[in-house]
Amino acid sequence: MKRPPSWRCAERHTGWVSDFGCTENTFRPDLVFVSRRKVIFVHGCFWHMHGCKLSRVPKSNLDYWIPKFKRNCARDARNIKALTAQGWKHLVIWECESRNINSLQKRLKKFLA
Numbered sequence: 001m002k003r004p005p006s007w008r009c010a011e012r013h014t015g016w017v018s019d020f021g022c023t024e025n026t027f028r029p030d031l032v033f034v035s036r037r038k039v040i041f042v043h044g045c046f047w048h049m050h051g052c053k054l055s056r057v058p059k060s061n062l063d064y065w066i067p068k069f070k071r072n073c074a075r076d077a078r079n080i081k082a083l084t085a086q087g088w089k090h091l092v093i094w095e096c097e098s099r100n101i102n103s104l105q106k107r108l109k110k111f112l113a
Contacts, residue, residue, distance in 0.1 A: 027079040029090070038089045038112065041076075045095045048072055052096045 029039035045054035049069045058065050083090055091111045098104055 027083055029083075033112065036089075036112065037087055038091070039083060040091045040093060040108075040111070042093045042098060043076070043095065048076060048094075050094045050096065052094070054096050 027039070030042040031040040033039070043050065045052050046056070047069075049055050049072070057069070080090055080092075089111075091107070093104065093107070097107075
């Protein structure tokens with residue numbers, strides 16, 4: 001699995017390298033920094049119901065989509081709570097936020113400092 005282009009660019013400019021696809025963690029974060037005990041989740045706005053214009057609810061088959069989105073959000077909350085209890089710090093980057101590379105780099109630098 002390849003990193004999204006914006007992440008590869010951010011890593012190249014910051015010099016950080018993550019354990020991409022680390023299988024030790026059952027919570028499936030997108031980026032894992034084991035030595036810092038920090039993880040980053042990159043959430044798709046549609047799948048994780050961010051609330052921006054990318055997270056619209058489909059008009060058809062609502063009986064499927066509404067429970068699906070609720071399960072995704074509940075799983076996200078459980079995972080973050082469990083990671084925090086284990087002493088990990090987390091950062092959530094939303095798909096719509098990852099389009100601004102300068103803002104993304106600032107958030108990454110602050111989180112990984």
